Amino acid sequence: MPETSKARPGGADTAKRALRVLDVVGRSEQPLMLEEVVRQTGFGRSMTYRLLRALQEEEFLEHAPGGGYSVGGRLYSLAAAVLPSFDTDNAYLPLLQTIAAESGETCTLHRRVGASVVLVLGAESTLHPLRRVWTPGELTPVVRGSAGTALLANLGQDELTAVLDTLPAEATSGVRERAAEARKLGYVLSFGANHPGVHGVATPVPGADLAVSVSGPGHRWTQERMTAFAPHLIELVHTFSRPAPRG
Template sequence: MTRSREATERAQPDLLHRPLRMLEALAGMQQPASLLAVASAVGLSKASAYRVLRSLQDEGYVDHVGRRGYRIGSRSIALASMVGPRPALRQRARPVLTRLAAAAQATATLHLRSGEHRVLVLGVEQNSEPLRHIVHVGERAPLTFGCSGRAILAHLPAHDAAKMITGHTRGRTRAALERELEAIRVNGYALSFSENHSHLNGIGVALLDPDDGYPLGSIAVAGPDDRLTDDALRRLAPPLTSACSGLAPHLATLLGPNSSARLDALDVTIQDFMETAAD
């Protein structure tokens, strides 16, 4: 194999990864987002980011809205509707979240993992207090941050978790975070106090694949810190754990690696997208 061919093959993965990283970063930003903001989020120069965004724009995955910047395009939304939480999952999860939210008079949310982050995909609010956790579907945060993320992180394979801890410690010492993750595995739940949202506390439990214990996501309950104190959160652990144990097998059937769920095709061709990104 020639050196030029070897260099080309080494560069190929990056050509494929850049558009995907760009889409994931843009989806987690307030939109429209400027070219400079998107470039900074993925660690590229403005020129390189523009070339990737232009390719995504030509294929309908990103929209350019003039001086205001870029936003997720209709083709990305169509793709998300196919590979994201499908109606069957929402039908299973919403009653579970509704019961938890009603019992705690708080907000219950379902989160799925997206790389080194967790993404809020479904939520139910059951109180009208001014200070409450308002659901923002698509909200994204590192797995090291907040109870919903750390509940997932604690159950990931050690080598995957170590990489994320190194990249997203947010001022924590690695040893302290590792001790907390061990406590989460022992107790079965994670707690957070005014981390993702000021004056809001929460408890999160992982949704584990019953076959291999892999974390598919998490459910969290959050509310005002004057009501959901440390003791109040811990009292929510048994019903939350029970709810996760009941939902996890259904989630694994729909989203797990051995899922047999049928996917209906949309006008989205991933192979075309990957080939375009590599050109």
């Protein structure tokens, strides 16, 4: 009998749940017991146990000696295959520290991966007790926030179209115009786009799928301050990115 249900295939749902479990365990600083994974995912106990066992059998997770689940060898192997391209990002730390010191706000480096933005590196100013705290690995949509728009501004029209075509039409409304404006100005501002109350200014890194952003509490890091700092931000990033002349 032909299938009439419009529900998504069970396999797709199972894969999503498994990835959610993997994400929860992978982000924990210590092994997680079954009950804690259930609490954080909201999945049923028996389902969570089956997913943990499957991930353990495939070596993405392992059962820790003292109990609980932690990252397994296969996940480390996968990360090792990806990390070389990210390892070069560490070279930007002095730049981020300089910008954080001069702006008095948190400076972060973002990399585009498909239609997402990954926060890969950051430096916080110690000038203010209240500041934007950066989280390594934070994932946000490329169509939201100053860093995402700056990254899109760095793309050619064909690349930009290819990225936007992977997203729902409603998510891309006005994105081309914002990217064009960012390309023209060299920077882009955002106001609470990813974090309520946090404003940001970002500029693309020339010749790379990277963007540098400076963000802070909106009551202090105002539109006026961000706009005034933007030319210096662009200058610092471009000077740092420019290859050293050969002797």
